[in-house]
Amino acid sequence: MPPVIKAVDLRKNYGELRAVDGIDFEIERGECFGLLGPNGAGKTTTVKMLTCALPLSGGDITVEGLSVNEDPRGVKYLLGVCPQEINLDPDFSVLKNLIVYSRYFDIPYSEAKKRADGLINRFHLHDKLDRPIEDLSGGLKKRLLMARALINKPKVLVLDEPTTGLDPQSRRQIWEEVRGMKKNGLTTLLTTHYIEEAELLCDRLVIIDSGKIIEHGTPGQLISKHLEGKGNLEDVFLKLTGKNLRDE
Ligand SMILES: Nc1ncnc2c1ncn2[C@@H]1O[C@H](COP(=O)(O)OP(=O)(O)OP(=O)(O)O)[C@@H](O)[C@H]1O
Ligand SMILES: [Mg+2]
Numbered sequence: 292m293p294p295v296i297k298a299v300d301l302r303k304n305y306g307e308l309r310a311v312d313g314i315d316f317e318i319e320r321g322e323c324f325g326l327l328g329p330n331g332a333g334k335t336t337t338v339k340m341l342t343c344a345l346p347l348s349g350g351d352i353t354v355e356g357l358s359v360n361e362d363p364r365g366v367k368y369l370l371g372v373c374p375q376e377i378n379l380d381p382d383f384s385v386l387k388n389l390i391v392y393s394r395y396f397d398i399p400y401s402e403a404k405k406r407a408d409g410l411i412n413r414f415h416l417h418d419k420l421d422r423p424i425e426d427l428s429g430g431l432k433k434r435l436l437m438a439r440a441l442i443n444k445p446k447v448l449v450l451d452e453p454t455t456g457l458d459p460q461s462r463r464q465i466w467e468e469v470r471g472m473k474k475n476g477l478t479t480l481l482t483t484h485y486i487e488e489a490e491l492l493c494d495r496l497v498i499i500d501s502g503k504i505i506e507h508g509t510p511g512q513l514i515s516k517h518l519e520g521k522g523n524l525e526d527v528f529l530k531l532t533g534k535n536l537r538d539e
Contacts, residue, residue, distance in 0.1 A: 295320050295355060295447055295478045296341070302349035303336050303502075310336045312502035313350065318447075318480060323473050325496030326482040327489045327524065329536050333502040334482035335375050338451045341480070342372045354447060368396060371445030373436045375452045375482075379424045385435055386411065386420050389442055396443040403442065410438035414468070430461025437468060448472060448479045454488060466491060484536055486525045498528055505531050 294317035303311040311333040318324040326334045339345035341352050343363035351358050357365040379388050386407055393403035411417050414434040419427060427435065433453060440448060450469070454462040469492055473479060483489050489496055490510045497507040506513060510524055517527045528536045 292320060293356070294318055296324075296352065296480065298337075298341075298350070298352045300350035301337065301340060301352060302347065303333070303340060303345065304348045309502050311340070311348075314497075314499070314502070314504045316497055316504065316507070318478060320478055321473070321476045322494040323469065323479040323481060323492050325489045325493035326480070326499050327484065327486075327493075327496050327528075327536075328482075328499035329484055329528075329534065331501075332484075332499045334499060335451055336502075337499075338372075338374075338449055338480070338482060341366075342370055342449060343367055368443065369446045371440035371443060371448045373433075373440040373448070373450045373453055375455070377432050377436060379432060379435060379439075381424045384421045384423060385416055385427070388424065388435065389439055392439050393442045398443065406442055406444075407438075410441055414438045428461075430457050430464070433457060433461070433465060434468075437465070446478065448477055450479060450481045452482055452484075454483075454485065462488075486523055486536065489524055496524075498524075498531065500528075500532050500534070 296318040298314060298316050301311055301314045326337060328334055336345065340347050340359065343359050343366055347360060351360055354366045354369050359366050380391065383391060389407035389410060390403050411420060414437065416431065416435060416438065419431060454465050469479065481492060493510060495509050497504045513524060513527045514520055514522060517530050525536050
């Protein structure tokens, strides 16, 4: 089976800074694939190139064989994107945020309303349906971002730091959702700098630092290869880079 996502020699320069410095990875169908790395590692830059929000400086990424360089519109239709920054529209209610977003995918209103109602129930947002965005807590905003990411029934879900800044309970709720979606076979790309999140959710991951992939494998493989099975991914990161993932 060909991979769902394939990145080849992917690069992004901001002036002199090589934010993403020639990375390669493949994501198989149905897996949750992680980009684990500290602040400034290049995770969001990678996500933005994948989601056609930022032009590439070099290389390519394909989604189901479609290139972000050649067919960005085709790629966008396949993806559900939950960005790191909360970019909900503050002028609209919870429901209207979902409906307006569905227009980017040419989803007819009646279908969009049906999907939005289903997602609002699933993400426990029903009692906030008509509320403005400013009335939502951080956890509810993240849940709405995730609901919005699913409105176009994506083939791949892209979650950029889905639980950063959330309290442990909201974090656990998001983890449950991601696990549920994985059980249903949804392919997911997740970025995080939380060790527990990477260990719990990711089938395979790459460790990324200063724009480069420094190691890849399953969490178990990385821990047994670098620590003889004793420790966690944070210790692996420390051993490989001399840096502490939490030193931020
Ligand atoms: N628009 C920009 N212009 C210049 N430099 C940028 C820009 N966006 C990001 N950078 C730089 O590129 C590097 C990678 O940033 P990026 O946001 O991809 O990191 P990240 O891994 O997502 O970090 P975080 O965990 O903080 O979200 C950083 O050094 C950052 O300062
Ligand atoms: Mg980021």
